[in-house]
Amino acid sequence: MKMKFMAEPCSRMVELAGKYVGPHAMTLVLEDPTDDFSLFAYAWLASPTGVQAIRATSYGTKILGVRKDLLRALPVPVAPNSIVRRVAKLVRRCTSGREEYATEIREAQILLEQTPEMRDAFEACSTRSSRSIVWDGPLPSIRAWNFAAGGGVVRLLGQRWKAQLRDVLVANGIFNGPRFARVECSPPYGIDFLSQRDVFMIRPVGRRIVLPAIPKRLLFVPRNALLVGSHGQMNEGSIFGKVELASFAGWRSGITQDILRVLAQDCYRELAYAFLSTTVGQWLLKSTAVGTSIPSMRLDLLERLPFPDPSLVTLDKIRQHVLKAEEARIAADEAEAAAIRIIEEEVLPQWLA
Structure with missing residues (x-):
């Protein structure tokens, strides 16, 4: 699993896979992208508190950069395995939903582009x-x-x-x-x-x-x-x-x-x-x-x-692809928001107590 860091983590695997990531983005490559704890770590870094932690590793004046040594040293909250699995499941649902979104949008565009x-x-x-x-x-x-x-x-x-x-x-x-x-x-x-x-x-x-x-x-x-x-x-x-x-x-x-x-x-x-x-x-x-x-x-x-x-048949196909893409992305956003909410409401209060 690769995570693109700019101001915050970004879960957009379909669009970034196999592409060049510019010098102003940092890519974190996790040892096991399917591991529950890796997905839990993503949700932590994507949370408001995690974003503030990432920004705390920055240096510079007008244009800030992220210090790699400080980023590597960022702690990851400790949570019970049951919570880690819940968060990981939601992140997987988010990733698959965004992949479906990108695929369905592309299918709709192809129906037009092939004319x-x-x-x-x-x-x-x-x-x-x-x-x-x-x-x-x-x-x-x-x-x-x-x-x-x-x-x-x-x-x-x-x-x-x-x-x-x-x-x-x-x-x-x-x-x-x-x-x-x-x-x-x-x-x-x-x-x-x-x-x-x-x-x-x-x-x-x-x-x-x-x-x-x-x-x-x-x-x-x-x-x-x-x-x-x-x-x-x-x-x-x-x-x-x-x-x-x-x-x-x-x-x-x-x-x-x-x-x-x-x-x-x-x-x-x-x-x-x-x-x-x-x-x-x-x-x-x-x-x-x-x-x-x-x-x-x-x-x-x-x-x-x-x-x-387009013909009524093509128009209906395009509509169905876009509606499926819309539904998949909204569900993905809700899953990611739920994962972050668990981090903020259930994990951090206990970890920082």
Whole structure:
């Protein structure tokens, strides 16, 4: 079992296995990944107290690093075998649920990516070479570079699909929240608040702020919303254009104004998520960017993006894959939260007594 350490432990084996972990993340390789105590140790390190213990091993001033010798020396709580087994079972359930989530999402995306028009669009936007695009249509934006960088996929798909994104949205279904002061506080006061980075973490961990005096519709989001990173850099790997389901965590917390709220009609929510999370969908979202240092999305351009119109059979398959993925990840999150709760409520009080 490998655990990626940045600000906290991350259980995301499917996405990290066989991949390069950057120099700003630390990988802990446990001797026996199937051992109950190893999984118990993960839950301990993922708990709020464990995260504080990890941060206590840091050094530096503005940009902190973790000292390996201090990290190795961190103690692991002692608990009865029955509790260790309970925690390990929950962590295994969390891991298998997140693996199922990733698999089901990928299956939904493949159903779209295997169509001829999506294959052509993928080839156009993934080609890495100098190019120019001849455009004789209207000029709603002077950010021509963003359009050309995507290989003209907006025009390509617009010629093959009749539908646009706005056709599957509810009334006033795309909006950002307002800017407001974020005054930190401690529970039980205030609300949980997620930044743009927090929204796209496998286990969002935000901060506590005073409830701002703004309309709740602009602060909280419906459980069935899509959340889109709408401010940031255009480089690959950035969160600009990333898409997430609000049901994973966002609907329980206040959300930064940098996150775009997208409310699709119920029958199209899963299709919209699967499509916009593909490579082609990401390029389409980035084609709406305007600005210089920190681009943002133009909502009118976003609404006019081409949208797929699959057969009813394919649409139902996509919906089922996304719904299964959603159910698996929510169950995984609940299992991990239960494991951490056991550490905080049953293990630490006895260990520190």
